[in-house]
Amino acid sequence: MTANEIHAFGVEIVYKQLEKDGWAIDSVDIEADLSSEPQITAAKDGELAFFVIRTGMYPGRGRFEEGQEAFENLVTHAAKHGCSCYFASVGIANSTGTTEEEMAVPVKGVAYNVQFDGLVRMALDPETRKAKM
Numbered sequence: 001m002t003a004n005e006i007h008a009f010g011v012e013i014v015y016k017q018l019e020k021d022g023w024a025i026d027s028v029d030i031e032a033d034l035s036s037e038p039q040i041t042a043a044k045d046g047e048l049a050f051f052v053i054r055t056g057m058y059p060g061r062g063r064f065e066e067g068q069e070a071f072e073n074l075v076t077h078a079a080k081h082g083c084s085c086y087f088a089s090v091g092i093a094n095s096t097g098t099t100e101e102e103m104a105v106p107v108k109g110v111a112y113n114v115q116f117d118g119l120v121r122m123a124l125d126p127e128t129r130k131a132k133m
Contacts, residue, residue, distance in 0.1 A: 001106035010055025010090035058093030091115035
């Protein structure tokens with residue numbers, strides 16, 4: 001699997017969980033482009049939200065590594081559109097692997113163990129929010 005395929009897999013995992021949790025999906029980045037934010041937009045109970053997803057291979061998990069400025073810009077962009085912003089970290093492991101090394105190898109077409117513990121709300125502290133808005 002390529003890095004984009006790993007990312008797309010994580011987006012698919014989060015997409016399915018959001019649907020299961022009752023979110024109405026407005027859009028999904030089908031191409032799973034890492035530079036395109038957010039990957040998913042959805043609504044539930046009057047809340048509109050942007051979802052940013054990162055996926056990592058075992059033993060890691062997806063991390064938002066673009067830095068504080070990118071984080072602030074994402075949250076500000078969401079707020080300007082009346083949206084909340086959430087981060088989803090996904091970890092996948094090759095389930096056919098019998099060693100730590102084999103579990104970390106992304107192989108297309110095999111089963112994977114998934115680690116996804118839910119969403120983390122992305123928010124600015126009040127002072128940063130005031131300066132950005």
